[in-house]
Amino acid sequence: MESESDVEIFKTQSSFRTPSDKSDNDTDTILNDILDLENSNANFELRATPLFVKNPTFSDISDFEGDDLSLIKASQEIENRALTKECVSTRFSKPLQEADLKRLVQSTKSKNTENKAKWAVNLFDDWKEKRNKSVQITEEPNSTFVVGELMKMDNMSLDKAMQFFIAEVHNKSGGEYHPNTLYEIVISIQHFLRASGRFVSFLDDTDFVNMRSVLDAKMKELSRRGIGINRKQADIISVEQENEMWERGILGTDTAKKLVDTLLYSIGLNFALRAGQEHRNLRIGTNSQLSLHISKDDGRRYLQYTEDVSKSNTGGLNHRKIAPKVTRAYENVDEPERCLIKIFEKYISLRPPNGKSTALYLRPKQRATETVWFDDVPIGVHQLQQVVGKLCKAAGFHGNFTNHSLRATAATRLYQAGVDEQLIVEKTGHRSNAVRAYKRTSTEQMKEVSDVVQSKLKKVSAENDGAAACEKNSASREINITAGNVSVHVRL
Incomplete structure (x- = not known):
């Protein structure tokens, strides 16, 4: 089903400005004036409902017949007015440069996301610089790994670099990042790479399966140590x-x-x-x-x-x-x-x-x-x-x-x-x-839940006690023996 915005795309919306009149002329108003003029001259009859309202998604005038010629003539009159030397069309903006398009795209990006990405990349670069300085070059070329430039590494080198980065990175105080923070750092680096023209998917591409294994293991290890379990949330105002x-x-x-x-x-x-x-x-x-x-x-x-x-x-x-x-x-x-x-x-x-x-x-x-x-x-x-x-x-x-x-x-x-x-x-x-x-459970609700559970347990306990008593009663036996006029009742 088409939305209103989809339909609006196909409507012709033109406005013109003349030097003598600085205000915008409404196209629909001009059209109505012309139609009224044609109607008053009795050149032809007009439909009560203009075709452009009745069927706004089509504009092929070759299908118009009879009275619809009035709409064609009116539209042509509008175009003739607009094409005079005194008129300047404002339907299209002036030609833009590529820099203008880049600014348009940049203006719609989330500042928070961009700031996170910059911070994550700076963190990676600081880690890379420190690690490369501390790596001891030995006789065995495969015993060390020197991290290259983020944008210049191929997927294999990037996968390996991200593995070491995830395992070795710490916050400024030397402590561990929370599991979710570690995940966001990885995603922020991915965002930076994509924004820079390199499309990678750390969580899906097979080239980064080893990186995902290290990230998953690191997050699990931090959770087992109780790091990041209690997420910091904004408190509610009572x-x-x-x-x-x-x-x-x-x-x-x-x-x-x-x-x-x-x-x-x-x-x-x-x-x-x-x-x-x-x-x-x-x-x-x-x-x-x-x-x-x-x-x-x-x-x-x-x-x-x-x-x-x-x-x-x-x-x-x-x-x-x-x-x-x-x-x-x-x-x-x-x-x-x-x-x-x-x-x-x-x-x-x-x-x-x-x-x-x-x-x-x-x-x-x-x-x-x-x-x-x-x-x-x-x-x-x-x-x-x-x-x-x-x-x-x-x-x-x-x-x-x-x-x-x-x-x-x-x-x-x-x-x-x-x-x-x-x-x-x-x-x-x-x-x-x-x-x-966002829906925080109140103390009263927690108490109510606890009371309901405990009441349920008491009820079950009472039911169990009753069932045990019935079972005990059922264990007792009564025997009635009748022979002629003699009746004997025995309870065991």
Whole structure:
């Protein structure tokens, strides 16, 4: 089935600009004007539904007959207007250079992934330099292995180098990397090689079967030693902790800094966003991911978040059939001071009225005025990543609190309230069972599980005791002997 985006590819969308009129002329408007003109002159009748709407995926005009000639004539008139010397077509951009294409590709790559790849390659190069210096050259040429340049080694040499690298690499303090970290280092080196034009697959190619064996053995050996079993996760924020931050004024809307931090906190919690980049990607204006609506059922307002790109949906070839995450946050009528919609509206009203930046989060002004609290300058992604950690630190909470805590908190609260997993996934936007890692089991739930198990054991024990008693009773025997008018009853 064709998606709307697939259909749109086949529609003709032209717009033209004249020097005398700097505004864009809408093609559909021009077309309608011409059709109306033709209709008023009664040259021919027009169909009520234009053919380009009725069947938008075909544009072969050789099949047109009769009244459809009106559409041909109208289209030709549009082209004639556009081809005048005063008009400049804006349908195609100016010719690009190869460098422009490379910049386009580079701009869509994940910065985190690229940074990981650079770090992993630097780690490999540092290891290679140290190892080659420490290798003692002996009379037997096969007794040592000198590591070559990463990009210049053939697959056999690369496989061998990666084996030694996996077995010998340690962190800065001399300790072992966690199994998952070791795996990510290998994948990051693979990513670098592919990005540099060398397509290798460490986990699939037969040329790297020995490397995979060493990686698997190393990860198992580290796990047996208890290294990396406890994964570091962002702690959730309890309802009590959140209430405390509101009551102590750590969350609020009375200052510019507090307002923007509280907005990020509320958006991150209500829409289960990831750390900092998804917040940095939020925009206002025509293409904003955030939009205000009114429910037709009860008139209740809600703020809707429509995802465009994310970690699990980059919008490229591999994700073209994935529906974007759409989730809502309804107004909080019971606690209006904590209502995301009211916080959002207040923040928007205090932005620069004629600002050019479309980024949602702007830097607070050093000297705010009554009507403008923020400069027309976006807050950087690194500052955004630290917001929740700083809020929790100001509250005196101990633990690993980050922006990711908001995503984990949203999933956990839904899980503990008994919300169906499908609804939780719709809120978080997960496309796999990874959402289960975000659903943290509470102490109360653990106690309940323990009580259920123990109650089950007690019940089984009671049933077993009853069965034993029945068996004991069944062991006793009664004998009735009747002979004429004489009856003898004996119990053994």
